[in-house]
Amino acid sequence: MITLHHWVAGEECRINVPERPTDLAAFEAWLAQGDRLLALDTETTGLDVYTPGHALRLVQFGNRSEAWVLRADCFAQAIARALRQRRTFVVHNAAYDLLVIDRHLGVSVEELGGRVFDTRVLAHLLDPRAEAEGGIGLGLKPLSTVYVDPTAPDTQGGLTAEFRRLGATKATGWARIPIDNELYLRYAGLDVLLARRLFDEIAPMVRDIGLDRLSKFEHHLQVILAILQRRGMRIDLPYVEQLKADLLIEAQRCQAVAARYGVANVNSPTQVAQALLAMGEALTERTSSGAPKVDKNVLLPLADLDLQWQRIEARRPNPLADAVVRSKRAGKWAESYAQAFLDLKDSADRLHPFIGGLQARTARMSVSRPPLQQLPSSDWTIRRSFIADPGQLIIAADYQAVEMRVLAALSGDETMIRAIADGVDLHSFTAEKVFGSGFTKLHRKIAKAVGFGKVYGGGAATIARQTGADMSAVKSALAAYDATFPEIRRYARRLMNRAEWGRREVVTPSGRHLPLDRDRLYAATNYVVQSTSRDLLAQALVDLFEAGLGDHLLLPVHDEVIAQAPAPDAAEVVREIGKVMESTFYGVRIESDPEVYGLSWGHGYGAPA
DNA sequence: ACGATCACG
């Protein structure tokens, strides 16, 4: 047995590392002391739990003063036994460890998930801001520094340095560091000591601000999302391989054209700007650092293309601008999507993206590795990669204009509430109020942009830029909007005033506290609307599992749920899913639109059957 | 490490 000592918050702690089976007796005796709440953590070879070669290396248990670091290759059975005992665990970022334990030790998410407290969830409820946003951050290190011990070492950072010393990198070190490396073992043990102490500090704080119920809900949601991550989504491997090859050919072809105009690298804004200026194009827009801007919005008009990539016939297309936008798009799609799918798939051709249930400041969910919430939607080719399981069809149900409905409900604006109840198209309704019954398509576009501008806190200039309409039209539209929906303006003012004179935050109907940046109080409306919309979708996921429909679900995407069902029942199942998602929120109907897509996700976006 | 860019709701 290796025994290490470490001081945490002025108290000497012990870190025990069993080496031989006979060392386990002391571990079992320690467990038998009857601690009802232990911290739990795992160390693995990498973040992608389902890629071939992923392995569990260490499992750590700990209380406030003693940690046990167990090698998974030697003591898997003892670890599984300890996990199955009737006991509650504190885990920082539990979804990850739940999946690791599910996959490598056979103790399922369902079995363990209900007995876990997640300190990351608790911390998010106290302050959702990342370090970069002026918050404490949500990592174990910054939280421990603030709540447990200001001198607590940066275990992740310290290990990264150790990886380098051993000739490995941040990416490879977790797999390559010798399993008996003392720093590795020490920090593995320290993580559970810190997590257990962190819980003792912040759990009462969550209770004191009245968020025990929300906390319970969020913990339940984390388990559901871990189940979705474990299920994953199936990809059409031959399709993805062909797609990648086609995209690379297209990228290469356009790159060759760009090279003829002196741009060796289409991804270098400097080179692109220089070459365009040399061709006599005017580049008037600037980036925040003052360089000429050459993004899509600048290049497409130079190539005589609109934002849907259709010819405008307004000028002679600049061949370089055309080649650059096409090459960049094909290259990005090949790398960020097709290649990522191939890199991250498991041995059964499924992807298991990480679904962060409590991610953004607004608690919005995020999906990463790969980013399935951000697949191109204007074109079906990327989404076509995802196929239903054999005999099933992809189905989806999305909320209709959920943020506008939430805004109407929260502000209590009678005109907007009535318009929603009457089932009219909100943007057309606004356009008519603002521009009269003879409103045009451009008028509706402006009305829509004004509606979004209200939700996002945007001003006339931004809306004018977005729509291409002139400032005076946008300004009068904004004024007419305020006159038509007076409560929305008052609601936004009220949130800002409260934030200015009281606590600098907004509180959502679910009780979530969302801190505001000093110089961006106008974001208050957006935060509460975005966060509340997220809470509605989160509640829908919980309700869907409660209703026995959980087995169908595949992925949440902000205001919709992607699912699958056996082909003969698909229409019926998605109708049921849609029904469960619907609710009445402050008297406003939150309605959903169920749809059977077909064999692939892309079939909902025009892929040929 | 950071800025620019581009993908989504």
Next chain:
DNA sequence: ACGTACGTGATCGTG
């Protein structure tokens, strides 16, 4: 008094 577009994740070039 005025005006501010919100939230993410991934890749690439650059220093």
